[in-house]
Amino acid sequence: MSILKPYRFYPRESIERRANQILQRMQATPNFAPQWPFEASLVADFLDLGVVWDHIPPDSEGAIAARILPDQRLIEINEEILEKPQGFIESTTAHEIGHWILHINHDEVDGISRQLELDLGTDDAAPAAEEPFVCRATAGFSKIASIEWQAQYFASCLLMPRYILEEKRTGRDLTKWSHLYKIRDELGVSISNLTNRLQEFGWIKIPKGQRQIYPGHAAIDGQQRLFG
Ligand SMILES: [Zn+2]
Known part of the structure; x- marks a missing residue:
């Protein structure tokens, strides 16, 4: 062995x-x-x-x-x-x-x-x-x-366990960089670690080479459920 x-x-x-x-x-x-x-x-x-x-x-x-x-x-x-x-x-x-x-x-x-x-x-x-x-x-x-x-x-x-991110996203707009930077500071991670993790959950989407943050598929599905 x-x-x-x-x-x-x-x-x-x-x-x-x-x-x-x-x-x-x-x-x-x-x-x-x-x-x-x-x-x-x-x-x-x-x-x-x-x-x-x-x-x-x-x-x-x-x-x-x-x-x-x-x-x-x-x-x-x-x-x-x-x-x-x-x-x-x-x-x-x-x-x-x-x-x-x-x-x-x-x-x-x-x-x-x-x-x-x-x-x-x-x-x-x-x-x-x-x-x-x-x-x-x-x-x-x-x-x-x-x-x-x-x-x-x-x-x-x-x-960045999911339950902590659930807590940190409450009351925040994940499509705003200023909100992401606050979450980054509270977690003690790098901004790229954070955006990768959030994209993996489908909470946000940042197309390659862009700065614009869009709601991810999970966020969109959630809204559709809310209003559907
Ligand atoms: Zn290694």
């Missing part, structure tokens, strides 16, 4: 359910109730994962935003992303947590930890360190591989 689970397809609902389960478990644990603006490092804490900032040099394929070292239960975030817009850090941390939940074989990690404890103080070679997951800051998600998409989708479910 490898520390990485074999590739599998996760339906969106299944990724969303996993994110919601973590939020519910946190809600039920003293000092871990999730709050918005959201801090993804609290989730890492809850899952007993460390988060450190470090200089991660680019490799032959380019810049690296973050990586996870499963056998050390450690998420490393490139300190260079401190300069990125608001929400990027939360999104990156949540993305790495997504890899931990969806792609890493926890039994194997525990086995390695036990093995490392046993090996402590001996000269025996430690178990081979596994390759970390390396994640890049990509411009568009269309190009990234499926597991990267899964981790990012998990991140958006974790940072």
Whole structure:
């Protein structure tokens, strides 16, 4: 068994359910109730994962935003992303947590930890360190591989659960940028994360290359029901 689970397809609902389960478990644990603006490092804490900032040099394929070292239960975030817009850090941390939940074989990690404890103080070679997951800051998600998409989708479910967005949209006009920026600030996410999520729900539609926000199909259907 490898520390990485074999590739599998996760339906969106299944990724969303996993994110919601973590939020519910946190809600039920003293000092871990999730709050918005959201801090993804609290989730890492809850899952007993460390988060450190470090200089991660680019490799032959380019810049690296973050990586996870499963056998050390450690998420490393490139300190260079401190300069990125608001929400990027939360999104990156949540993305790495997504890899931990969806792609890493926890039994194997525990086995390695036990093995490392046993090996402590001996000269025996430690178990081979596994390759970390390396994640890049990509411009568009269309190009990234499926597991990267899964981790990012998990991140958006974790940072912007549907019930919180239902709450935040109340009394607001989602076709106004000023209202979206307020919601963004209250959630602690980036504006592009937020508009992607809202478009996924069909609450708004922003045609490619435009600034104009239109009501999405779910919003239109809702109105038709209301007036039909
Ligand atoms: Zn990744």
